[in-house]
Amino acid sequence: EVELVESGGGLVQAGGSLRLSCAASVFTTDDYTVGWFRQAPGKEREGVSCLTTRSGHTYYSDSVKGRFTISSDLAKNTVYLQMNSLKPEDTAVYYCAADPRMVPCDHEYLDIWGQGSLVTVSS
Secondary structure, three states: OOOEEEEOOEEEEOOOOEEEEEEEOOOOOOOOEEEEEEEOOOOOOEEEEEEEOOOOOEEEOOOOOOOEEEEEEHHHOEEEEEEOOOOHHHOEEEEEEEEOOOOOOOOOOOOEEOOOEEEEEEO
16 A cells, blocks of 8 residues: 655745655556645645646645645655745645545545645744
């Protein structure tokens, strides 16, 4: 079974940048949906961005469109989330998730989850 390990979270000032990494134990030849989700205290888990590893589809939530970029390096079994122009409202625990099918970028559809990485944006 695929295991996911996130890294790259931390504390950054508003306007700054961070890059999150999601390393998978293996991505098979299936067209995985891999995504980043976030959950702030007292809020529901939100789909931030997803991609499909073989067909190259991408999705961004309106709240991050134009600021965040999702990408993959399948040679390293890794998916990245480059976060620029960070805002205090981006503060949350960010989770990487994956599924070996092409599914919507919705936490209810993805079955494999990482442990989460805290991103804090100070004003």
